[in-house]
Amino acid sequence: MIKRILISFSVMLVALFFAQMASAKKSGLAFIRDAEIEHTLRSYASPLFIVAGLNPEDVSIHLINNRVINAFVAGGQRMFFFTGLLERVETPGQLKGVIAHETGHIAGSHQSRTQEALKNATTKSILGYILGAAAVFAGGGKAGAAVVSGSQAVAQRSFLKYSRQQESAADQASMRYLNETNNSGRGMLKFLEILGQTEQLSYGKVDPYWRSHPISQDRIAALRNQVDKSAYRDVLDTPEEIHALKQIQAKLYGFTRSLAKTLKKYPHSDxxxxxxxARAIAYFKHPDIEKAEIEIENLLTEFPDNPFYYELKGQMLFENGDPHAAVTPLEIAASYLPYEPLILTLYGTVLLNTGYPEDDAKAIEVLRTSTRYDPGRSGTWNQLAIAYSRRGDTGNLALATSERFLILRQGKKAIFHAKRAQQNLRTGSPGYLRADDIISLASRLLKKN
Structure with missing residues (x-):
């Protein structure tokens, strides 16, 4: 569940979190995570990745909380979406078209030499550069001035931009992927037509999608020709796909706009x-927990199998000081999506806050599962360390802490706690050997610095 956006929140609430760097704060850009949005994007994207010859598990998806309409790939198989694009698309087919197109850039190795140099870097280490590049595009150069200047700004303009030849190749590849997954290309065509109707937005700035993805009438005409020839041109989006898109758009709106704006777009008559x-989220954020609960209970009555409604209910109860009541809805959400790390981390965090010793053992089980599916989240390791501390498990407490510091790129602390873990773990055990790995990785990190 998306955490409160642009307001204060507890670091323990991790169903959605913001990883903000100094540059992000200056440019107004922030990275977010959300189980439902990522789940929806992957449901659209995985079939496209497979036919493109990519392993879906190797392609990471990242969300940038900004109303800019753009998407791009960077640093290898990393795909980035601005929330503005997710809100702007009108149909799942349009979003699939964007995903297919970006997949074409990955499969076609269209990334610049600057991006290739970052291919082996961690995502966290390239966030600042990406944010600077995105700011240049988002603000026509002005927003990016807070992050970059001079020759670096020029380099960052080329960081996201593709040539017309690369755009054409990505279009052809995307049509092939859509055809092979029995999807219509009309959505992609329609989205380009919407953006291509005018090169200028009402406030006089060039649309960021134009900056990074050159659009021409020739390109649109060529794509239209391919769509018209496709045997799948008349295939429609499924009701489930349409519902999922509307849900994430409502979620984004509810979390990023004021209550007044949300009620204007989604009045009670809707x-x-x-x-x-959207209203449940807006009331929760306001906060008006009673009205929020009425809306979410109404949804659960009609859609008792939707795990993300249970996730929202659990977060609402937890943030409003009732972890005991939050356990059941989050347990249900996790039962529907047992491999969803964001939900598992929130569930584990809530278990740690009930005050019941027996819940600490369950929290360890849940949080360990979360780290297996998403080992790169320092917050989860921190919660796991808390759980081990309560159980008096010094070895695993130190190991979890070393994992956390390794993710935070604090090599000395990672090594200190890894060695402490080895002092308390059986020699040759999986935990002991993992501590060896952490010491090695942290040592390399220190040498680089």
Missing amino acids: QSAEGRY
Whole structure:
């Protein structure tokens, strides 16, 4: 569940979190994580990745909380989406078209030499550079001035931009991927037509998608020709796909806009699922927990199998000081999505806050599962360390702490706690050997610095 956006929140609430760097704060850009949005994007993207010859597990998806309409790939198989694009698309087909197109850039090795140099870097280590590049595009150069200047700004303009030849190749590849997954290309065509109707937005700035993805009438015409020839041109989005897109758009709106704006877009007369969802989130954020609970309970009555509604209910209860009541809805959410690390981390965190010793053991089980599916989240390791501390498990406490510091790139602390872990773990055990790995990785990190 998305955490409160642009307001204070507890670091323990991790169903969605913001990883903000100094540059992000200056440029107004922030990276977010959300189980439902990522789940929806992957449901659209995985079939496209497979036919493109990519392993879906090797392609990481990142969300940038900004109303810019753009998407790009960077640093290898890393795909980035601005929330503005997710809100702007009108159909799942349009979003699939964007994903297919970006997949074409990855499969076609269209990334610049600057990006290739970052291919083996960690995502965290390239966030600042990406944010600077994104700011240059988002603000026509002005926003990026807070992050970069001079020759670096020029380099960052080329960081996201593709040639017309690369755009054409990505279009052809995307049509092939859409055809091979029995999807229509009309969505992609329609989205380009929407953006291509005018090169200028109402406030006089060039649309960022134009900056990084050159659009021409020739390109649109060529794509239209391919779409018209496709045997799948008339295939429609499924009701489930349409529902999922409307849900994430309502979620983004509810979390990023004021209550007044949300109620204007989704008035009480709107009894659609997305309308009730947006209002539940907006009331929760306001906060008006009673009205939020009415909306979410209404949704759960009609859609008792939606794990993300249970996730929202659990977060609402937890943030409002009732971890005991939050356990059951989060347990249900985790039962539907047992491999979703963001939900598992929130569930484990709530278990640690009930005050019941027996819940600490369950929290360890849940949090360990979360780290298996997403080992790169320092917050999860921190919660796991807390759980081990309560159980008096000094060895695993130190090991979890060393994992956390390794992710934070604090090599000396990672080594200190890894050695402490080895002092308390059986020699040759999996934990002992993992501590060896951490010492080695942290030592290399220190040499680089």
